[in-house]
Amino acid sequence: MAITGVDHIVIRVKDIDEGIASYRDNLGLELERTAESKELGIKQAFFPFADGGFLEVVAPLSGDSAVGKALESRGEGIHTIAFAVDNMEQTVKDMEAKGVTLIGAGGGGPVFVHPKSAHGLLVQLTEK
Numbered sequence: 001m002a003i004t005g006v007d008h009i010v011i012r013v014k015d016i017d018e019g020i021a022s023y024r025d026n027l028g029l030e031l032e033r034t035a036e037s038k039e040l041g042i043k044q045a046f047f048p049f050a051d052g053g054f055l056e057v058v059a060p061l062s063g064d065s066a067v068g069k070a071l072e073s074r075g076e077g078i079h080t081i082a083f084a085v086d087n088m089e090q091t092v093k094d095m096e097a098k099g100v101t102l103i104g105a106g107g108g109g110p111v112f113v114h115p116k117s118a119h120g121l122l123v124q125l126t127e128k
């Protein structure tokens with residue numbers, strides 16, 4: 001198991017247009033595209049980095065989405081950090097053996113480290 005770097009960072013905001021303006025106009029990042037995920041209940045804006053990583057800014061479509069609930073309880077800020085791993089299967093096995101609580105392991109979709117196992121931060125694992 002090896003974490004090889006940061007794949008992307010997700011920032012939750014109340015208003016997607018204000019979030020885009022902050023990162024594009026104030027910080028000078030280049031907006032690549034926007035999207036909407038009805039399954040996740042979010043609007044998204046993607047800002048790529050030269051190293052292949054990216055910043056994703058998300059805003060809830062409704063208050064009952066995961067991002068909406070996180071905004072209500074924790075406010076705006078970092079929602080997820082996604083770490084690139086060299087071998088997802090081995091990483092999951094190693095983390096489970098250490099008692100790390102995982103979300104989605106073995107389900108064929110994204111794998112997350114539960115915030116209770118990462119000092120309050122939702123960590124996503126992404127195989128590169």
